[in-house]
Amino acid sequence: MKNNFKLHQWLSPSIYIVTTVLGLLALIYPFLLPAVISSAAGEARAAEMPLLMTVMLGLSLLVLIYEVQGGAFNTKLVALLGMLVAINAALRFIEVGIPGPGGFSPIFFLIILTGYLFGGRFGFLMGTLTIFVSSIITGGIGPWLPSQMLAAGWVGMSAALLVPIVSRVQSINRHLPSRWERSSEILILAVFGFLWGLLYGLIMNLWSWPYFSGPADQFWLHGVGVYETIQRYTSYYLLTSLVWDLGRGLGTAVLLVAFGLPALRALRRFQRRFTFYSEPVEEVRTSDKAEAAQDASIQVQGRI
Amino acid sequence: MINTWVWIAWLVTALIALSSTRNPLYLVLILMCLTIVNNAVSRSTHLGNDINSGARLPISPLRLLVMLVVLSALFNAAISHYGETVLFYLPEWLPLIGGAITLEALIYGALNGLVLFGIFWTFMILNQALPSRRLLRLIPRAFYPVAVVTSIAITFVPATVRNFHQIREAQSIRGHRLRGLRDWLPLIMPLMVGGLERALALAEAMTARGFASGGKSGGQFWERTLLLLGTLLVLAGWTLRLTERWFLLGNTMLIAGSVLIFGTLWILGRRSPRTTYARERWSLQDVIIILGMSLVLVFILIPLPFLDRLTLPYEVYPKISLPGFDPLFGVIIIALLLPTLFLHHQSTHSHS
Numbered sequence: 001m002k003n004n005f006k007l008h009q010w011l012s013p014s015i016y017i018v019t020t021v022l023g024l025l026a027l028i029y030p031f032l033l034p035a036v037i038s039s040a041a042g043e044a045r046a047a048e049m050p051l052l053m054t055v056m057l058g059l060s061l062l063v064l065i066y067e068v069q070g071g072a073f074n075t076k077l078v079a080l081l082g083m084l085v086a087i088n089a090a091l092r093f094i095e096v097g098i099p100g101p102g103g104f105s106p107i108f109f110l111i112i113l114t115g116y117l118f119g120g121r122f123g124f125l126m127g128t129l130t131i132f133v134s135s136i137i138t139g140g141i142g143p144w145l146p147s148q149m150l151a152a153g154w155v156g157m158s159a160a161l162l163v164p165i166v167s168r169v170q171s172i173n174r175h176l177p178s179r180w181e182r183s184s185e186i187l188i189l190a191v192f193g194f195l196w197g198l199l200y201g202l203i204m205n206l207w208s209w210p211y212f213s214g215p216a217d218q219f220w221l222h223g224v225g226v227y228e229t230i231q232r233y234t235s236y237y238l239l240t241s242l243v244w245d246l247g248r249g250l251g252t253a254v255l256l257v258a259f260g261l262p263a264l265r266a267l268r269r270f271q272r273r274f275t276f277y278s279e280p281v282e283e284v285r286t287s288d289k290a291e292a293a294q295d296a297s298i299q300v301q302g303r304i
Numbered sequence: 305m306i307n308t309w310v311w312i313a314w315l316v317t318a319l320i321a322l323s324s325t326r327n328p329l330y331l332v333l334i335l336m337c338l339t340i341v342n343n344a345v346s347r348s349t350h351l352g353n354d355i356n357s358g359a360r361l362p363i364s365p366l367r368l369l370v371m372l373v374v375l376s377a378l379f380n381a382a383i384s385h386y387g388e389t390v391l392f393y394l395p396e397w398l399p400l401i402g403g404a405i406t407l408e409a410l411i412y413g414a415l416n417g418l419v420l421f422g423i424f425w426t427f428m429i430l431n432q433a434l435p436s437r438r439l440l441r442l443i444p445r446a447f448y449p450v451a452v453v454t455s456i457a458i459t460f461v462p463a464t465v466r467n468f469h470q471i472r473e474a475q476s477i478r479g480h481r482l483r484g485l486r487d488w489l490p491l492i493m494p495l496m497v498g499g500l501e502r503a504l505a506l507a508e509a510m511t512a513r514g515f516a517s518g519g520k521s522g523g524q525f526w527e528r529t530l531l532l533l534g535t536l537l538v539l540a541g542w543t544l545r546l547t548e549r550w551f552l553l554g555n556t557m558l559i560a561g562s563v564l565i566f567g568t569l570w571i572l573g574r575r576s577p578r579t580t581y582a583r584e585r586w587s588l589q590d591v592i593i594i595l596g597m598s599l600v601l602v603f604i605l606i607p608l609p610f611l612d613r614l615t616l617p618y619e620v621y622p623k624i625s626l627p628g629f630d631p632l633f634g635v636i637i638i639a640l641l642l643p644t645l646f647l648h649h650q651s652t653h654s655h656s
Contacts, residue, residue: 011528018539022542032546059561065447066528078452078456079503079506079507082453082454082455082457083460085454085456086460133454133457136436136454137458141427141439232383235383236383239379254485258486258489266493266497270500
């Protein structure tokens with residue numbers, strides 16, 4: 001029984017790690033091919049690569065979403081997530097009106113904030129479902145969707161990692177006025193948003209790169225090694241995407257600086273109302289640590 | 305009404321046809337078929353039958369075609385310096401792009417752009433043909449919490465957009481003008497807070513009606529272990545597949561892992577009952593389209609003695625030559641037009 005409990009504890013992190021590794025490996029497929037396959041089979045492998053990449057990303061996404069959706073989701077969080085996804089998808093319509101550079105998209109603003117405040121699971125679902133819902137509405141469903149959803153999900157999931165960083169920075173700066181403390185939080189979020197703006201483009205380009213590139217025998221085989229493949233991808237990225245992605249990164253960072261503080265304040269106000277829950281009295285009495293757990297759950301149940 | 309799964313079968317067939325050739329003649333033929341299907345779908349949309357709620361095209365197809373073909377051709381020509389027909393030289397001191405610009409590289413890039421455009425366009429047609437409610441039904445039952453969230457979001461998007469316009473009007477009446485980024489704050493914050501308030505009201509309404517999504521669908525230990533095992537098999541299979549020696553074993557593991565994942569999700573889905581109010585039916589037209597698509601796949605994927613398969617992979621390098629053409633392949637590709645027969649039938653019915 002005890003072993004089963006231990007396995008239970010390990011299962012979730014294992015699924016997160018394995019699915020993330022699978023997703024990452026699927027994305028870096030073009031970089032690995034030259035190192036391992038011979039030129040004879042290379043043409044066929046290269047041709048099937050985009051399809052295989054999509055399938056693997058899809059599988060990784062399915063398992064990850066199943067694992068993430070199964071956690072402590074009550075009615076309030078389902079409604080909250082649905083509504084936030086609706087707001088974010090609507091922002092995609094409104095983005096035409098917001099003066100933004102290049103590949104700027106306002107959707108990362110809420111994905112980062114919700115991941116940071118409500119935890120990695122919530123952030124992941126926020127990212128994936130925002131892309132999914134807006135794709136259904138705007139007619140953007142395609143083979144690029146799994147990688148878009150996974151990448152946006154990673155944005156939300158990784159935003160939860162900022163919590164200890166912000167706490168550490170704030171504890172160092174605790175002697176400073178509270179205004180500075182809040183600014184450091186927003187600054188960290190903005191830097192994070194900027195970096196993800198670039199990284200998101202870097203990930204998404206991997207899907208289209210094999211199509212825009214030359215034939216397989218020039219790209220992955222005939223002595224073209226991993227190093228040169230990276231070099232070629234770098235040139236592709238610099239030529240086609242850097243400016244576009246800088247627009248996305250800068251736009252997200254500017255949004256976080258401009259609206260981050262009031263949005264965080266509003267979300268924190270609602271966080272308590274959405275994440276409190278009551279436990280049956282019997283259960284509380286039977287458990288030794290129930291009282292403490294109940295207090296803790298009322299306070300910070302928000303971090304799913 | 306063409307069945308949703310028939311549209312999916314059409315999509316898969318079109319994608320496989322596109323991916324299996326680089327011959328410009330076949331590619332152009334496929335794109336012409338897609339154009340005709342797209343026109344038929346658009347006509348049906350205008351006449352207001354069942355597909356009228358499908359999404360509009362987010363970008364003009366012609367614009368997308370030009371963008372993808374030009375970008376792909378230029379990029380490939382700049383990066384790849386192979387080919388015998390040299391058009392001009394870029395100075396060698398230019399990093400990465402310096403060297404001979406060849407016609408072959410330009411053509412190869414353009415062909416890649418055509419394939420990419422075909423893939424984009426096939427999905428754009430599907431998005432037009434299937435309304436969101438039919439797409440939503442495709443979410444597997446195992447993902448019912450996600451399906452609920454998606455339904456909520458899709459339902460509230462129009463209301464959110466409407467709210468945004470109302471807030472904007474209300475602020476304008478108060479003299480608010482949009483001059484800079486900061487001026488968006490009085491629009492964004494009420495939109496967000498209003499949405500959060502609505503979420504609370506919705507949660508209360510859902511609870512009052514007995515909705516409880518917290519059935520801990522992720523709590524099943526063995527099923528989740530099977531999912532983990534399936535993912536590990538896919539991962540191991542993919543890694544082995546990269547080598548020549550273990551290619552077959554890798555493929556087997558990849559397929560086994562995928563079957564394990566889909567099987568487990570199917571079993572999990574059966575535990576979540578779903579009520580369907582209007583079940584989609586299969587009609588004769590659906591069977592005809594499915595048979596047609598199966599025939600296309602058989603001819604494209606299986607090497608048959610009476611077909612010249614060498615015309616499919618067109619080789620531009622090292623020197624450009626005229627592409628071959630097997631008329632039988634041409635006839636097979638035209639079978640992609642099958643849905644238009646029934647869409648036309650549908651639209652004339654609707655018109656009368």
